[in-house]
Amino acid sequence: MAKWQRMLHYFRTCSVVEWEVWDRPTRFFHWSVTGLLVADLITGWLDPAWQLDRHLLLGGVTAGLLMFRLLWGVVGSEYNRFSHYFQSPAQVYDDARALWRGQTKSSSLALNPVNAWVSLLLLLIVFALLVTGLVAYGGEEHMGPLASLVSYSAGTYGQSLHEKLAVLLLVVVAIHIGIVRRESQLTRVSLLRSMVTGCKPMDVDQPTEQMRNANVAWAMVLGMVLMFSIDHTSKALGQLPMDGWRPLHYPVAYQEKCGHCHWTIHPSLLPEEAWQNLLSHMHDHFGHSVTLNGKEAVTITSFLLVHAAEDWNTDAAHRFRKLMPDPDQRITNHPAWQKIHLNIEAAVFDRPPVSSPINCPVCHHDALSGRFDEHAIHIPKATAASHSPLQDEIPSAPRQ
Ligand code: HEC
Ligand code: HEC
Structure with a gap:
């Protein structure tokens, strides 16, 4: 095999002593949202005058993916469920101390306790960015689903919060990457590769066959209900009279x-x-x-x-x-x-x-x-x- 073929192989398949821990939807979510957030930051910061439309479009796609991830956190396969994310403060503390002192020797099958909370925090920040973005768009531009609900000054406030959250996002992403690097070094398991292939070394606490399967049917039902209700609400909101601004027809x-x-x-x-x-x-x-x-x-x-x-x-x-x-x-x-x-x-x-x-x-x-x-x-x-x-x-x- 050529070198690049070996590389590809390494990044594509699990070996016999590995589990596919991260399922495909989760990996897809992880990397597409990473890419989208980079594009969101660029279009939001570098040249806002020209990029607002694109920024909004990217934000919309991010919102859709986030919605999917929330669903998948409930019905996805074992280690992709949020039930694995909520770890007790004591565990988080122990884990953080072990990482800090370099005592972590084997990687956890799911996210390690510290990174689980950091990941939840990341999801929360992205959610808050979407909400403040909508508030800013609704209040300052009088556009979008919140156009009729948000006053001009609330829009300006949403805008400044949105900018602060973007900085916070970068800080938390840096922490996230730092933990991943540290754990990878200590356990000699490349977590970066894990997030691409989904594989992690087999461990004693292997999930049962049933737990490993995602509830795809539930995901579809819940997804449809969610989409229907969002569509319905945004249409209803769009019909309210606007506060302060309205489109103008020039005679x-x-x-x-x-x-x-x-x-x-x-x-x-x-x-x-x-x-x-x-x-x-x-x-x-x-x-x-x-x-x-x-x-x-x-x-x-x-x-x-x-x-x-x-x-x-x-x-x-x-x-x-x-x-x-x-x-x-x-x-x-x-x-x-x-x-x-x-x-x-x-x-x-x-x-x-x-x-x-x-x-x-x-x-x-x-x-x-x-x-x-x-x-x-x-x-x-x-x-x-x-x-x-x-x-x-x-x-x-x-x-x-
Ligand atoms: C040569 C380009 C130029 C022209 C022409 C121009 N503006 Fe401006 N305008 C600017 C710039 C640049 C700013 C931002 C100034 C700042 O924040 O220091 C601004 C700011 C403003 C703001 C405040 C916007 C905000 O939210 O901060 C208003 C309102 C405004 N202009 C109205 C007008 C009106 C009305 C006209 C036409 C009669 C006009 N401008 C013509 C360049 C221009
Ligand atoms: C024959 C050309 C012409 C027509 C038609 C015209 N304007 Fe003007 N208008 C001008 C000029 C020239 C200025 C000064 C622009 C400048 O200083 O650069 C001006 C300036 C203005 C200004 C002031 C802008 C400022 O600097 O604050 C207003 C307001 C205005 N026009 C309104 C109107 C309205 C309303 C109509 C229609 C009823 C109209 N104009 C039709 C030529 C015209």
Whole structure:
């Protein structure tokens, strides 16, 4: 056999003196969740502005797998059941001390007591990450199954907890790996290989044939009930009215008239009175004369006034709600707007692709929805000064 074939063989089959302790579903869960969590961390931390959709998708798959693991912990085959995970504190203490002093000589068939608790803790953290992620998504973005239940501030709180849990996850994973390495060294049984092949050396406490079989039928029944109830609940939740944010339908007249020269500015960015002032001076609109016929004027006016800042509970609406002293009614002259954008170089606003600070959607990819989430911000590079005008692939402000 070639060397690599021997390696493959080593990683695939149990020898005659070994048991298949970890069944296939558990191994699949272990490695796929490991991969997913790495991808979750990358998409969550490295470039949130572009990765939120992918992050959510990965989170959804992780949730599905976690649900499966919880089920399998009840009906799976012997050593994959949670009943093996709950060890008494005394046992955990003894085990930890033995590991620490290097006294562990034979590996336990199931997880050793310390690592069993660490693994449960890992599952718990992943569960908490999923919940806080949903709270953040529901509260800050007003999306997902919790959109109607979670307030904006609770969403922000969920977000900060979510980030702390992600750090905690890394710490606990490091502990988990540390214990695995230590036990592998002391017992000379590669636990890494065990988690790939499922094999561990035979021990006296071999499980009976019956215990070794998984209750697949039960898994299927419980799985169906769980899926049905989750589907039902999320549909019911989706029908509740939203708190603070709602999707907005832009009337055609607004898109065609007001979206002609700039983006269709979200009505929540100005208070009612400011919109009224602006609309009554359309004949002198920043150096342009904009004429609206009677029907257009009615549609646009009622649209903007009904959906003005007072009527939203979003971050942006709260910030820009206070009427400005400036009779010009520019959002970009609002003290709150200027304060947030203070640290951005003027050149970024003046040159393409932004060209003017009014072009919010160039940097805020969710501007059309009015959410202005901090994760949807992406500042494009100013192009005029660079040697290669092609370097920028950022599209210009979308028009609806
Ligand atoms: C003929 C072109 C044109 C049309 C049509 C037009 N606008 Fe404008 N609008 C402008 C220009 C130019 C500015 C100034 C943008 C700048 O400073 O970069 C502006 C600015 C604004 C601003 C202020 C943005 C800020 O900086 O705070 C608002 C609000 C606005 N327009 C609303 C409307 C509405 C509502 C309509 C439709 C009734 C409309 N505009 C139609 C050209 C137009
Ligand atoms: C050149 C890109 C750019 C443009 C154009 C721009 N912004 Fe921003 N905006 C940013 C950046 C970057 C931040 C984050 C600033 C920070 O946190 O220090 C920000 C932050 C914000 C925030 C706070 C978001 C949060 O949750 O922290 C709001 C609200 C906002 N902008 C509204 C607007 C509006 C309204 C417009 C258009 C009138 C606009 N911005 C135009 C780049 C831009």
